[in-house]
Amino acid sequence: MELWGNSSNNVVVFTEPDFPYLDAVSPFQPLAMKVFYYPIDTSLSFSQANKLIRDLKPLHLVAPEVYTTPPALQRHRSDLKIEADCPLIAYKRGDVLHIPLQRKYEKIELDPELAASLTPTEVKPGVALATITGTLVVKDNRSHLKPLLEPDGQVPATKKRRHDESRNPTSYTWGSLNIVQFVQKLAKAGIIDVKVEDSSTGFVVHLQTEDTLIQVEEHSTHIYCAGNSKLRPTLRDTLLQCLSKF
Known part of the structure; x- marks a missing residue:
């Protein structure tokens, strides 16, 4: 058994495989510390x-x-x-090791004030989504998401936004772009001369008559439009029509 911690976070770890750790801690319940059971079998050849x-x-x-x-x-x-x-x-004894482990997911504690400001929207039965913006604080290998602060560090921006909800978007787009649907909608908008090529990160859509390139990647889309200011809003609106919204 090992015991460590500080004044606010005590931990007891049981490593003996033949010792019933639940019996060991039951007389001391409620126990103001976390208990972990990681048995180590020292009898293996x-x-x-x-x-x-x-x-x-x-x-x-x-x-x-x-x-x-x-x-x-x-x-x-x-x-x-x-x-x-x-x-x-x-x-060896006393060594400090760097173990090359990479975590794909991280547990983040959400501040109660920030949680109360969220307004989830149901996108399908049983599934609701909400956008969130905050300040990520990482300390002692623990992550906390707190309300976003103004540059002066005093007034939470979430409180300020509540008084100006007219600036909030009415919907949010998400999902992957259906390239076939995108080309069809371009044709309905009068843009017919379209050439689609695969790339290492997605697709490249070339509007040859308009001298325009649209680079579609997994997490972003770039539109390179040569001097036609009226075409860009059309391409933007057409692309948004092909994405899901909530």
Whole structure:
């Protein structure tokens, strides 16, 4: 068992596999600390440990350095060490390790005031969406989303926007562009000479008569229009018609 923490966040971690941790903490309930159970089985042999590693297929493995080489008096015993097909990070007592782990998702705590200002819109039965803008504060490996502040750092912009709701958009677009539908709507708008080419990041739509390029990527769309100021609003409106709204 290990115990660490500070005055506001205490944690107890049970590592003994044969010890019923629920029985250990039950006499102390309610317990003002988080309890985690990560059993460590120290009875595995090297062959059992290597088989477990092959079955689990980890991306990275962290092990004591003494386990990565045979014993000093039995250098010929290559079976008495940890073997892994993945990168093996060995450490000694007192080492500080950098483990190359990348998280795809992060848990963010939403400020109650910011949460109260959201107005979800139902896009389909059982699914509601809402846009959110705030200040992301990351401290001690924990993320908090708080109300957006003005440049002076005093007045929350969310409060200010409540008094000027006329500036808020009436709808928001989302989703991927259907390139076939886009070309069809361009034809209805009188733009017929259209050539579509695949690119490494999406599509390139070339309006040859208008000398215009539309670059469609996964997260953005760029319109390169040569001098025709009336064409750009038409292309923008046509593109928006092909996207979903809420």
